[in-house]
Amino acid sequence: MAHKVILVSCVSGTATAETTAAKIRKIAAERKWDVSVKVAEFRKLKEAVPGCDVLVQIAPSDPTDYGIPKISGVPFLTGFELDETIETLDKIIKAESPKEPEKTD
Amino acid sequence: MPAADQKTSNQERYKHNSNQRDQVTNFLHEEHILVGVEAASWQEVLTLLANQLYKSGYVRESYLQAVQDREHQFPTGLRTAEVAVALPHTEKEHVLKPAVAIAILKHPVIFGEMGTEDQTVPVEIVFMLSIRDPDEQVIWLSRLVSTFQLKGFLSLLKSSPDAAAGYQHLLDALEFIRLAEEED
Numbered sequence: 001m002a003h004k005v006i007l008v009s010c011v012s013g014t015a016t017a018e019t020t021a022a023k024i025r026k027i028a029a030e031r032k033w034d035v036s037v038k039v040a041e042f043r044k045l046k047e048a049v050p051g052c053d054v055l056v057q058i059a060p061s062d063p064t065d066y067g068i069p070k071i072s073g074v075p076f077l078t079g080f081e082l083d084e085t086i087e088t089l090d091k092i093i094k095a096e097s098p099k100e101p102e103k104t105d
Numbered sequence: 106m107p108a109a110d111q112k113t114s115n116q117e118r119y120k121h122n123s124n125q126r127d128q129v130t131n132f133l134h135e136e137h138i139l140v141g142v143e144a145a146s147w148q149e150v151l152t153l154l155a156n157q158l159y160k161s162g163y164v165r166e167s168y169l170q171a172v173q174d175r176e177h178q179f180p181t182g183l184r185t186a187e188v189a190v191a192l193p194h195t196e197k198e199h200v201l202k203p204a205v206a207i208a209i210l211k212h213p214v215i216f217g218e219m220g221t222e223d224q225t226v227p228v229e230i231v232f233m234l235s236i237r238d239p240d241e242q243v244i245w246l247s248r249l250v251s252t253f254q255l256k257g258f259l260s261l262l263k264s265s266p267d268a269a270a271g272y273q274h275l276l277d278a279l280e281f282i283r284l285a286e287e288e289d
Contacts, residue, residue, distance in 0.1 A: 011179045015194050015246060016219075018239040022247040026286075059220040060179050074220055077192075078185040079254030 004093050006037045007052040008073060013041030016058045020073040024056065027086060033093045054092045129279050132245055136161060137206040138268040138275075144208075147216045147228070148173060151193055154206040154233040163206075164235050168199035172233070180217025182226035188259035189226045191216045194234035203242050205249065206233040209263055209271060229263055245279070248286075252278040 006024060010017035017039045028035050040048035042060060049055065049066045058073040069092050075085040137157055144150045155169040172195040181192045213227035232249065236242050252258050258278050265271035 011175075012196065014197070014239040015234060015236050015242075016192070018243045019246045019250055022243050023250070057220070059181075061220055061222045072220060074183065077219075077250050077253070078183045078190075080183075080185050082254070 002034070002096070004033070004035045004053040005051060006035050006054050006056060006089075006093075007040055007045075007048055007068075008037060008056045008058070009040045009042055009045050009048070010058040010073070011042050011060060013039050013044070016077065017041075017073070020056060020058060020076040023076045024089075027089075031090065033090075035093060054089065056089075128245060129276065132203050132205055132242070133272070133275060133279075134161070134204065135268050135272040137163075137204060138265075138271045139206075139208045140265055140268055140271055141211050142208045143211045144214050147176065147191070147214055150191075150208050150210065150214055150231050151176060151233065154193075154208055154231060158204060158206050158233065158235055163200070163202045163204045165199050165201060168195065168235070171195040171199045176217070180219060180221070182216030182218045182228050183253075184218070184226055185253050185259060187257070188229045188263050189213070189216075190253060190259065191226070191228045191231045192219075192234060193231065194236055197237045200235040200237050202235065203237055204235045206235075207231065207271065207275075208233075209265060230259060248279050248282045251282045255281065 008017045008021045008024065021037045021039050025037050028037065038048065038052065045066065049068060053068060055066055055068055055070045056073040057070055071085060071088055075082040139153060139157065142150065142153060144153065151173055152169060155164065155172055158164045159166060159168060172193050175195045176193045183190050183192065208231040210229050210231065213229050215225045216228045218224035218226045255278055262271055262274050265274060
């Protein structure tokens with residue numbers, strides 16, 4: 001299992017993202033995930049995404065495709081549907097990193 | 106574990122406990138817990154809570170407008186398994202000291218749902234956060250959020266007859282979370 005980087009993002013990258021990141025770090029330790037968890041504010045998300053493997057986004061509503069899997073961070077705050085969210089994240093963490101697609105053109 | 110090590114560990118644990126307890130009582134105050142709040146709108150709830158924080162010197166005068174603006178743009182209502190909550194907060198320049206002010210509402214009040222543009226949630230308990238340094242406050246913030254996941258806790262908090270009872274329920278729940286963290 002290769003090392004993965006989880007990026008957590010909220011409006012300001014402070015209260016809710018830091019709180020969510022703390023919860024994810026705890027879950028990561030329990031599950032022995034080989035991950036690091038970073039936090040970014042929404043406005044700087046595009047610059048923060050490169051090098052990250054999964055985006056955990058809390059707010060605002062944002063349909064942008066950042067090219068990496070994206071899941072909602074709200075369950076880490078509420079506990080509502082948290083087990084399902086952890087399983088989704090678990091699958092992403094344990095997936096083999098996709099190889100860089102070879103450019104054909 | 107040898108007996109001597111066990112003793113040291115208990116002593117450390119005790120020291121650790123009292124530090125953490127101080128930390129909780131630094132941000133959680135009975136005077137910031139409002140029970141049986143009747144409000145017609147989220148704006149009204151935010152005004153009540155922000156005024157409470159302002160009166161006791163935890164936020165600047167600018168906090169009220171800032172927290173209203175932010176809630177309008179980025180709503181903080183959250184569905185939980187039991188009782189929906191909201192976590193209004195705003196930028197640190199409006200904050201003087203870290204705290205949480207809590208309104209237990211008599212009737213649900215509609216808030217926008219966090220992370221959505223048009224969804225709403227009937228909120229029954231509002232936790233207004235004044236945060237200066239998320240790195241320092243992340244421990245109690247994450248414990249506070251963990252209490253939402255304790256079965257029955259939000260329902261119990263909602264039924265608090267007065268601020269003293271609500272305060273005690275919160276202290277107990279935060280202590281329970283802290284102990285659970287130590288078990289890990």
